Amino acid sequence: MDSVFVHRNQESAPPSKGALAGLRVAIQPNISVVGWPTEAGSRALARYRAVEDATVVRRLRAAGARLCGSTRMSEFGFGLKGSRAGESVAGREADAELVLDLMGECRAAGLRVGVCAYKPSYGLVSRQGIVGLIPSMECCGIVSESLDVVRRVLATIAGPDEFDFSLPEEPPPDFAPAACRPASTVGVLAEARAALPEAEKTVFESALEGLERAGFSLRELTLPDFPLFPLVHGIVGSVEASSSAGRYDSVRYGLRAPGAGNWNDMYLASRREAFGTVVKSYLLQGAFFQFERFASYEDACRIRARLISGMDLLLGQVDLLALPAPGSEPSDGRLREVCAPYAGAMFANVTGQPVLCLPAAAPGGGGIQLAGARRGDARVLEAGERIMNLLRRD
Amino acid sequence: MEFEAVIGLEIHVELNSATKLFCDCPNRPGDEPNRNTCPTCLWFPGAAPRLGRAPLEKAALLSLGLGGELQPRSAFDQKVYYYPDLPKGYQLSQARLPLSRGGGIEITDEAGERKTLRIHHIHMEEDVARLVHQVEGRTPVSLVDFNRAGAPLVEIVTEPDFRSPFEAMEFLKALRTRVRYVGASDCSMDNGTMRVDANISIRPRGSGELGTKVEVKNMNSVRHVGDAIAYEIDRQRALVEAGEAVVLHTRLWDPDRKATLPMRGKFEGPCVPDPSVPVIDLSPEWIGRMRERLPEMPAARTARMAAAYGLSDEEARFLCAEVEVADYFEAVAREGVAPRLAMHWIATQLLPALKERKLDPGRSPVGPVRLAALLGMLAREEVNAGAAREVLLEMFDSDEAPEAIVGARGLTQQSDAGQLEALADQVLSQHPEAVQDIRRGQGKAIGFLIGQVMQASGGRANPRVIRELLHRKLSIGDEPG
Numbered sequence: 001m002d003s004v005f006v007h008r009n010q011e012s013a014p015p016s017k018g019a020l021a022g023l024r025v026a027i028q029p030n031i032s033v034v035g036w037p038t039e040a041g042s043r044a045l046a047r048y049r050a051v052e053d054a055t056v057v058r059r060l061r062a063a064g065a066r067l068c069g070s071t072r073m074s075e076f077g078f079g080l081k082g083s084r085a086g087e088s089v090a091g092r093e094a095d096a097e098l099v100l101d102l103m104g105e106c107r108a109a110g111l112r113v114g115v116c117a118y119k120p121s122y123g124l125v126s127r128q129g130i131v132g133l134i135p136s137m138e139c140c141g142i143v144s145e146s147l148d149v150v151r152r153v154l155a156t157i158a159g160p161d162e163f164d165f166s167l168p169e170e171p172p173p174d175f176a177p178a179a180c181r182p183a184s185t186v187g188v189l190a191e192a193r194a195a196l197p198e199a200e201k202t203v204f205e206s207a208l209e210g211l212e213r214a215g216f217s218l219r220e221l222t223l224p225d226f227p228l229f230p231l232v233h234g235i236v237g238s239v240e241a242s243s244s245a246g247r248y249d250s251v252r253y254g255l256r257a258p259g260a261g262n263w264n265d266m267y268l269a270s271r272r273e274a275f276g277t278v279v280k281s282y283l284l285q286g287a288f289f290q291f292e293r294f295a296s297y298e299d300a301c302r303i304r305a306r307l308i309s310g311m312d313l314l315l316g317q318v319d320l321l322a323l324p325a326p327g328s329e330p331s332d333g334r335l336r337e338v339c340a341p342y343a344g345a346m347f348a349n350v351t352g353q354p355v356l357c358l359p360a361a362a363p364g365g366g367g368i369q370l371a372g373a374r375r376g377d378a379r380v381l382e383a384g385e386r387i388m389n390l391l392r393r394d
Numbered sequence: 395m396e397f398e399a400v401i402g403l404e405i406h407v408e409l410n411s412a413t414k415l416f417c418d419c420p421n422r423p424g425d426e427p428n429r430n431t432c433p434t435c436l437w438f439p440g441a442a443p444r445l446g447r448a449p450l451e452k453a454a455l456l457s458l459g460l461g462g463e464l465q466p467r468s469a470f471d472q473k474v475y476y477y478p479d480l481p482k483g484y485q486l487s488q489a490r491l492p493l494s495r496g497g498g499i500e501i502t503d504e505a506g507e508r509k510t511l512r513i514h515h516i517h518m519e520e521d522v523a524r525l526v527h528q529v530e531g532r533t534p535v536s537l538v539d540f541n542r543a544g545a546p547l548v549e550i551v552t553e554p555d556f557r558s559p560f561e562a563m564e565f566l567k568a569l570r571t572r573v574r575y576v577g578a579s580d581c582s583m584d585n586g587t588m589r590v591d592a593n594i595s596i597r598p599r600g601s602g603e604l605g606t607k608v609e610v611k612n613m614n615s616v617r618h619v620g621d622a623i624a625y626e627i628d629r630q631r632a633l634v635e636a637g638e639a640v641v642l643h644t645r646l647w648d649p650d651r652k653a654t655l656p657m658r659g660k661f662e663g664p665c666v667p668d669p670s671v672p673v674i675d676l677s678p679e680w681i682g683r684m685r686e687r688l689p690e691m692p693a694a695r696t697a698r699m700a701a702a703y704g705l706s707d708e709e710a711r712f713l714c715a716e717v718e719v720a721d722y723f724e725a726v727a728r729e730g731v732a733p734r735l736a737m738h739w740i741a742t743q744l745l746p747a748l749k750e751r752k753l754d755p756g757r758s759p760v761g762p763v764r765l766a767a768l769l770g771m772l773a774r775e776e777v778n779a780g781a782a783r784e785v786l787l788e789m790f791d792s793d794e795a796p797e798a799i800v801g802a803r804g805l806t807q808q809s810d811a812g813q814l815e816a817l818a819d820q821v822l823s824q825h826p827e828a829v830q831d832i833r834r835g836q837g838k839a840i841g842f843l844i845g846q847v848m849q850a851s852g853g854r855a856n857p858r859v860i861r862e863l864l865h866r867k868l869s870i871g872d873e874p875g
Contacts, residue, residue: 032440045439052433054440127670131439136669164442166670243472243666246483247437251538267476290474294664 004084004091007036008069018064020156023149025060026094028085029070030077031140032129033057040131041073041082043255044248044274054129055164056098056140056157063156068094075279076133076245078102079338080329085109086117086143096144096153102134103233104326104345106141107357111325111367114359116384117143118150121375122352123168125154126161133279134237135244137349147356147385151175154377173375177385180378183319186216186370191226192323192344203366204324211322211368214390216383218322221314225307226347232307233346234339235289235300242286250274281335308351315353315373320383323347325357325367345369356384360391397634398599399627400607401556405569406589407548407579408521409452415520415546416443416486416671423524423542435544437482443671445470449518449546450674452578454684456548457494457516459576459691460569464681468493468517469673471665478538479522487519489665493548493674499572500693501564511565512553521545548578554593554604559620559627566590566616571692575717583615590619594626596634605630605640610654612646622647626654695720703733713737718756719745729766732773739769743786751790760789768796780853781805809856811863814847817855818863821846832868840864 006029016022027033030040032050039045053061060067072084077100085105088094090113099106101119110117119141132138140157142150158172173179188208196204212218250256250270257269275283289297314321327341348355348369354377359367370387372380414421417434433441454464469491472484497513523543527536550569556562570581570588581588590613595605610626613619625647630640645654690698692714699720700710714720719740726736744765748758768785771777777785777800785799792799800806808814821843822829831839840861847860 030440038439040439048439050440051438052441128442129440163444164670165444166442166672239666240669243474243484244668246472246474246476247439247481249476249481249483251478251481252436252438263478264476290666291663297664297666 004071004087004093005069006039006072009067013066016064016066018062019152020060021064023065023096023152024068024094025065025153026068026088026097027057027070028073028077028098028100030073030100030131031057031070031098032131033067033070036070038131041075041077042248042274042276042279044245044250044271045131045253046255046274048253050129052129055126055161057129059157060153065153065156071097073100074105075276076102076131077105077138078133078241078279078282080105080108080112081278081332081338083109086113086115089113089115089143089145095146096142096149098153098157099141099143100130100132100138101141101349102132102138103237103339103349104342106143107345107355107369108326108328108341110143110357111359112328113143115143115145116147116150116359116388117141117357118147118154118381119348119355119357120154120158121354121377122349123166124158124172124375124377126157126164126167128161128163133241133245134349135240137233137237137240137352139349139352147381147388151381154381173378175378175381177378177382180376180382181319182386183372183379183383184215184217185219185318185320186211186383187219187221187314187318187321189226189314189321189323190220190222191224195227195344196324200324200327200366204368207366207368208322210390211387214387216320219318221317221321223310223314225303225310228303228307229347229350230339230343232300232304233350234285235297236304237349238282238286239290239297240286242283242290245279245283248274278333278335278338285335304350307347311347311351311353312373315376319372319379321371323369323371325359325369347371354380356380358384358387395635396599397596397627397631399557399623400554400595400597400604401558401562401623402554402593402607403550403552403556403562403565404591404593405550405552405566406591407456407550407573407581408587409449409456409546409548410577410579410587411446411448411452411546413446413448414544415449415518416445416544418446419544421449421545423521423545425541427526427537427539427541429541431540431543436540437543443470443486443668445671445674446546451684451687452576453493453516453518453546453548454676454681455576455688456573456578457497458684458688459572459578460499460513460516460550461497462494462513462516463496464494464676464684465492466678467491467673467675470518470668470671472668473519473665474663477522478536479525481523481538485520485522486668486671487549487665488517490667491673492517499565499568501561501568503564504558504560509561511555511561514551514553516548516550519547519549521547554595559623562592562623563616563620566619568692571715571717575689575691577689583613583618586614592619592623592626594623594630595640596627596630606642608640608642608654609644610647611644611657612648614649618647618649621649621652622654625652629654689717699724703727703737705733705737709737709741712741716755718754722755722758722762725762726766726769729763729770731766731769735769735773736766739765739786743783747787747790759791760786764789764796771796771800775807775809775856775858776800777805778807778854778856780848781807784853804852805854807856808851808854809859811859814851814855814859814863817847817850818860818867821850822864822867829868840868 032054038050074083085099086109107117125140255274260266326345355371419430470486471489473487474484492515494516498510500510503509524539592610593607595607597605646657696710696714713723772782828839
């Protein structure tokens with residue numbers, strides 16, 4: 001069995017000061033740390049070592065956190081095949097782990113090992129130094145047993161970055177529980193409920209009962225476009241991936257297939273060998289939409305804008321939304337099977353809103369997702385803490 | 395059937411901002427290979443592009459200088475193509491939302507008519523790395539120099555308004571003048587800071603339809619652009635007259651064969667927005683500030699200088715064709731030199747001397763103040779024109795003031811009629827036949843005699859005084875012995 005860590009930080013840890021003093025944080029090898037292997041789980045980056053620290057790494061260190069190492073990840077963090085994300089926390093080797101969330105992987109990883117997982121609002125956390133695949137959707141998520149730790153890590157890594165101009169310049173919101181009006185109403189989407197397999201319905205319903213016991217009032221809402229989230233994610237995400245992954249071309253780093261007679265052959269042979277089946281299928285899907293069905297891509301971008309405003313409208317009516325937790329991946333699936341369990345999780349990557357995934361929100365172990373408005377991270381975390389406290393008492 | 399050509403140009407201009415487009419590396423492609431690089435312009439995984447203010451301002455000024463309208467919102471896209479000069483597989487380019495739309499340049503066509511050639515849009519993009527092909531031992535290797543990677547480019551895309559190679563060449567010359575005026579680039583086709591592609595098609599004269607176009611690349615001078623377009627028009631006309639179809643493709647100009655040759659097609663697809671690069675939102679205030687920074691452009695300067703200095707339109711246009719020449723002229727005029735004298739000396743003496751030495755007017759070893767000092771001596775008749783020309787040439791190799799050179803070389807003009815009279819008498823006695831000619835009414839011989847006196851003075855005599863002297867002597871009939 002492969003170990004959880006692909007790289008362990010061997011440097012001795014001097015006593016530290018700061019907001020995260022002494023906190024042990026694991027990362028994935030798609031987050032750049034100078035000198036650490038940064039292969040992002042892909043042969044396309046074989047033997048690549050980062051030459052500069054990611055912004056999140058610099059900020060964690062500055063706050064006194066100890067980087068304990070990087071954990072085994074799926075190729076570019078897409079799906080969880082081969083990933084050991086979350087296990088560093090479950091095995092008490094780390095207090096928190098940063099896990100990339102492209103379509104719900106961070107949330108699914110937390111659920112898998114029974115701890116909290118949080119995907120922050122898009123645009124809060126710098127992507128400088130993050131080796132990614134879907135620039136407009138991926139986000140560095142945080143896995144931890146404690147929401148207080150999640151909040152402290154988030155407060156450390158969030159905020160404008162002189163090295164990532166894509167972040168808004170405004171300072172990040174205050175994440176302290178006292179800084180927000182606590183949530184009282186929670187919306188439940190009829191379409192998300194309807195899409196659940198029969199077996200999972202009971203789990204979800206009992207999780208909702210838990211929310212009511214915690215004092216939230218539930219309201220059923222509808223978003224008829226909800227089933228379009230996976231479709232939009234599949235088209236826009238794969239096109240972005242296909243285009244952005246052009247940089248993994250074996251010219252400067254990564255696996256280069258031997259024996260190619262010319263440049264074109266080198267590209268073809270290297271990329272054929274470097275990428276795994278799932279990522280390769282995803283890139284081909286993106287290339288198809290980019291070069292053969294570009295109008296569909298443009299439609300998907302327009303629908304994405306509509307979905308975002310639809311979600312905004314709903315979150316004007318309630319404080320939070322409750323959705324079923326992502327399902328679990330088959331151990332060895334093709335692209336379609338890998339993506340299927342995330343159908344109910346992709347919405348947050350499409351809209352960029354924050355989501356907290358709580359494990360064992362229902363008796364019997366089912367989890368739940370709590371989603372807030374973009375940059376409404378404080379309210380999501382505050383509500384999550386109240387629910388966790390209640391669960392502990394029960 | 396009579397055909398007409400329909401031509402549009404795509405012009406890449408490399409901006410001369412101090413830094414690259416998406417990082418703070420020096421924008422000096424000519425330095426020692428791979429010296430000016432960082433993770434961003436090496437396109438390493440995880441490195442984020444950060445649009446620089448300096449290249450954006452240069453691109454904005456260039457757009458305004460060409461009459462373009464800066465767009466409130468523009469954005470970068472990923473333009474996918476695989477080639478080792480671009481080891482991230484896509485170039486950041488403003489494919490959908492360009493920085494500027496519209497604009498144009500007025501030229502004078504072959505028939506002498508003023509004609510405006512319109513610009514469709516101007517967008518920014520990053521340059522790619524430079525490939526160096528070498529042989530190590532007997533193995534051919536390709537090396538990549540990233541100094542140029544991420545250098546800021548603008549692409550100027552014109553409307554298909556051009557009908558002849560002449561118009562294309564006039565447009566490029568005027569464009570180069572304007573871009574140099576705003577200081578955004580030196581626009582040298584020779585060293586690659588301006589690269590021109592031409593899209594050419596033909597159609598029956600009077601037809602409103604567009605024929606199938608062929609793109610021609612690889613011209614490295616304005617003259618080559620004209621030659622390549624002319625060749626391509628002839629090639630297409632011959633095809634159509636032979637009943638063959640023109641096929642959409644790209645050709646390369648071969649200056650040695652003076653012909654265009656087909657090149658292998660490049661894979662290109664639609665562009666995808668890059669969310670890592672924020673959209674560029676330009677406020678009306680910012681655009682207003684850029685407008686204020688725009689220098690006086692060639693047409694306005696030509697009109698002002700013609701009026702202010704009493705120059706002809708042609709003279710003013712000549713001076714304003716290069717911003718450095720116009721600046722130089724005005725600096726000389728500010729020193730109190732008569733404008734027409736300054737214009738004459740810059741055009742006939744200074745510029746040819748600079749050209750011979752392969753120097754820019756902006757870096758002339760003889761600055762405007764020193765030239766003005768020399769022309770002042772000329773105007774005060776302290777030195778004559780011939781001697782002044784000699785002094786000017788000497789000033790190119792010396793830091794001395796013109797007064798010092800004139801003094802050291804003994805070139806001070808002789809205007810004293812008494813001293814010159816002896817020389818005149820001597821010349822008249824040596825050339826009785828010329829004197830005879832003048833008496834017979836052949837006035838031209840006076841020039842010969844002036845030249846002889848000048849020579850006898852060692853080039854220092856004041857020609858005006860000699861002329862007066864000779865006229866007086868010859869008309870009063872004081873015949874020499």
